Amino acid sequence: xxxxxxxxxxxxxxxxxxxxxxxxxxxxxxxxxxxxxxxxxxxxxxxxxxxxxxxxxxxxxxxxxxxxxxxxxxxxxxxxxxxxxxxxxxxxxxxxxxxxxxxxxxxxxxxxxxx
Numbered sequence: 382x383x384x385x386x387x388x389x390x391x392x393x394x395x396x397x398x399x400x401x402x403x404x405x406x407x408x409x410x411x412x413x414x415x416x417x418x419x420x421x422x423x424x425x426x427x428x429x430x431x432x433x434x435x436x437x438x439x440x441x442x443x444x445x446x447x448x449x450x451x452x453x454x455x456x457x458x459x460x461x462x463x464x465x466x467x468x469x470x471x472x473x474x475x476x477x478x479x480x481x482x483x484x485x486x487x488x489x490x491x492x493x494x495x496x
Contacts, residue, residue: 391433393431396484396485399483402464418430448492452478452493464482
């Protein structure tokens with residue numbers, strides 16, 4: 382079971398608005414002398430956004446995927462934030478799917494499970 386996912390961002394606050402549109406609720410955290418970062422927990426998995434200290438820490442090659450209750454609603458909220466839609470919604474064996482790009486360049490697959 383996945384317990385932790387960490388991505389890095391140049392602007393953690395802006396990136397948090399993207400993921401908040403998908404239902405994530407972030408709080409600020411700092412472990413010891415480490416950097417302040419944003420953390421959200423869903424179903425026992427901790428999802429964190431850490432600041433990039435330098436370009437070599439980029440995580441944009443990481444592809445993320447999330448189930449959403451309503452793909453249409455999620456895409457509507459992301460459009461209001463001017464997020465980039467990479468792949469239009471379509472039906473797949475796994476449910477209705479679209480791919481968007483977050484504000485740091487991560488590709489994010491969104492799935493609405495069939496009912």
